[in-house]
Amino acid sequence: xxxDSDEIGLLSASELSTRYxxxxxxxxxxxxxxxxxxxxxxxxxxAWVTVCGDEAxxxxxxxxxxxxxxxxxxxxxxxxxxxKDNIDVAGVRTTCGSRILKGYVPTRDADVVVxxxxxxxxxxxxxxxxxxxxxxxxxxxxxxxxxxMTTRTAGGSSSGxxxxxxxxxxxxxxxxxxxxxxxxxAAYCGIIGLKPTFDxxxxxxxxxxxxxxxxxxxxxxxxxxxxxxLDAVGIPSRGPSDDRPLSGLRDLRVGxxxxxxxxxxxxxxxxxxxRAVAIFxxxxxxxxxxxxxxxxxxxxxxxxVLAPEASAVHLDWLRGRPQDYAPDTRLQLELGAVTxxxxxxxxxRFRNVIAAETRAxxxxxxxxxxxxxxFVAPETDPxxxxxxxxLEGLRTGPHCLIGLPAVSVPAGTAEDGLPAGLxxxxxxxxxxxxxxxxxxxxxxxxxxxLAPPGT
Amino acid sequence: xxxxxxxxxxGIRVARPLSAPEIVQFALLAGLDLLPDHAAALAPMxxxxxxxxxxxxxxxxxxxxxxGDPYDPSTGGPP
Numbered sequence: 463x464x465x466d467s468d469e470i471g472l473l474s475a476s477e478l479s480t481r482y483x484x485x486x487x488x489x490x491x492x493x494x495x496x497x498x499x500x501x502x503x504x505x506x507x508x509a510w511v512t513v514c515g516d517e518a519x520x521x522x523x524x525x526x527x528x529x530x531x532x533x534x535x536x537x538x539x540x541x542x543x544x545x546k547d548n549i550d551v552a553g554v555r556t557t558c559g560s561r562i563l564k565g566y567v568p569t570r571d572a573d574v575v576v577x578x579x580x581x582x583x584x585x586x587x588x589x590x591x592x593x594x595x596x597x598x599x600x601x602x603x604x605x606x607x608x609x610x611m612t613t614r615t616a617g618g619s620s621s622g623x624x625x626x627x628x629x630x631x632x633x634x635x636x637x638x639x640x641x642x643x644x645x646x647x648a649a650y651c652g653i654i655g656l657k658p659t660f661d662x663x664x665x666x667x668x669x670x671x672x673x674x675x676x677x678x679x680x681x682x683x684x685x686x687x688x689x690x691x692l693d694a695v696g697i698p699s700r701g702p703s704d705d706r707p708l709s710g711l712r713d714l715r716v717g718x719x720x721x722x723x724x725x726x727x728x729x730x731x732x733x734x735x736x737r738a739v740a741i742f743x744x745x746x747x748x749x750x751x752x753x754x755x756x757x758x759x760x761x762x763x764x765x766x767v768l769a770p771e772a773s774a775v776h777l778d779w780l781r782g783r784p785q786d787y788a789p790d791t792r793l794q795l796e797l798g799a800v801t802x803x804x805x806x807x808x809x810x811r812f813r814n815v816i817a818a819e820t821r822a823x824x825x826x827x828x829x830x831x832x833x834x835x836x837f838v839a840p841e842t843d844p845x846x847x848x849x850x851x852x853l854e855g856l857r858t859g860p861h862c863l864i865g866l867p868a869v870s871v872p873a874g875t876a877e878d879g880l881p882a883g884l885x886x887x888x889x890x891x892x893x894x895x896x897x898x899x900x901x902x903x904x905x906x907x908x909x910x911x912l913a914p915p916g917t
Numbered sequence: 918x919x920x921x922x923x924x925x926x927x928g929i930r931v932a933r934p935l936s937a938p939e940i941v942q943f944a945l946l947a948g949l950d951l952l953p954d955h956a957a958a959l960a961p962m963x964x965x966x967x968x969x970x971x972x973x974x975x976x977x978x979x980x981x982x983x984x985g986d987p988y989d990p991s992t993g994g995p996p
Contacts, residue, residue: 809973
């Protein structure tokens with residue numbers, strides 16, 4: 463692989479944009495380099511389902527023309543972006559990581575794709591995911607492996623988006639998060655993954671897993687890049703305080719979620735978390751434990767909402783083509799199909815209870831911290847119904863239940879030298895401020911992107 | 918959903934929640950095509966889930982529940 467290709471793979475979106483405007487680099491050269499990296503690196507990683515080489519080159523050429531005329535459309539003009547393969551692009555197949563959608567080619571773009579194209583971004587391709595974002599690898603598609611150690615999973619369900627960003631095959635990606643599906647792979651792969659406030663980013667044209675839990679979110683190697691992507695595809699906050707000034711980490715009131723420090727935390731992850739918390743306190747933040755007892759029931763409520771909603775989406779296929787699902791996906795869909803409505807509705811009503819308790823806690827703190835996952839990337843993606851699968855989403859499910867914004871940022875390494883994630887959550891609608899806090903934390907930690915493979 | 922008549926008179930008259938195995942049996946009767954090992958696995962999975970659901974703190978308010986707008990204080994976060 464050429465030195466140029468390696469260098470380009472390491473550049474952030476903001477660095478690319480700066481160099482475009484300085485006429486130091488052209489979008490088409492970046493696309494060519496990233497296509498070469500995908501060709502050379504993706505075999506053992508399996509991050510990409512569809513690479514849109516010709517379309518990307520055409521978009522890069524159009525971008526160059528705008529930039530040459532001094533009329534770039536914004537921070538993302540000419541920036542390659544990957545899309546999880548449940549996000550529709552007109553004329554490009556959407557597979558959702560399943561055999562069920564074989565042959566499906568949408569005729570219109572998802573809202574987020576419309577906005578990306580308006581911003582001048584270059585759609586580089588569609589990325590691997592767990593089947594219908596529901597926790598299991600379909601054998602036709604195969605697992606997406608971790609760029610840092612290809613004998614481990616990249617996590618899921620936005621597996622390919624996280625792996626492609628971590629491997630320097632693309633600087634930015636979109637994913638979806640219904641219980642942790644952006645934050646978990648971001649943590650496993652050592653990058654940044656944001657699940658914004660519910661409905662901050664349109665779902666139209668994104669295949670649903672669970673309509674009241676689904677969030678479209680962003681993955682990148684710097685917090686500034688993730689913010690640029692959020693600004694490009696999202697709507698402004700309807701909350702009052704998204705752009706409140708931030709003076710680093712000083713004066714922040716930080717709550718440690720006591721319920722998320724349970725015995726399942728691996729020692730290495732606990733150590734990484736404690737070091738991350740120390741970065742906040744050393745910087746002058748006021749750090750205290752907070753208790754959210756209702757969050758102890760979030761995992762049950764999450765399944766009770768997710769399973770019936772997913773099964774409602776899939777009922778016709780579950781009746782007509784059950785053999786086309788991976789067996790574990792099918793079992794989960796069957797579980798949702800037989801879950802009583804009363805249990806579903808009880809869980810839906812319980813979401814208000816969790817939201818009220820969390821709202822009260824945010825009266826005393828600005829952010830909540832917890833480890834993103836209690837362990838580092840396992841060899842294979844644990845099935846949702848398994849013990850490990852339940853533990854994997856323990857700390858990321860509550861935020862989806864109540865629509866709270868949360869971001870996973872790197873917290874150094876833990877067991878086996880693999881990345882651990884720190885999860886930061888803030889009040890509803892404060893997504894931009896949350897990313898500012900994430901950037902300040904990363905600057906204080908002195909963290910930079912883990913070197914992608916091949917460099 | 919109510920359970921079968923425990924008196925043996927037939928029909929569905931007694932307001933007793935169905936057990937997990939009964940629900941799975943009903944699903945089979947309704948034509949849900951379950952793999953043999955799934956049919957065996959599903960009842961205990963559902964039973965565990967329903968038992969856990971009993972422990973969810975009840976929402977005693979008159980609010981309908983989550984409607985998907987986190988900016989609405991009655992259904993989510995602060996305005």
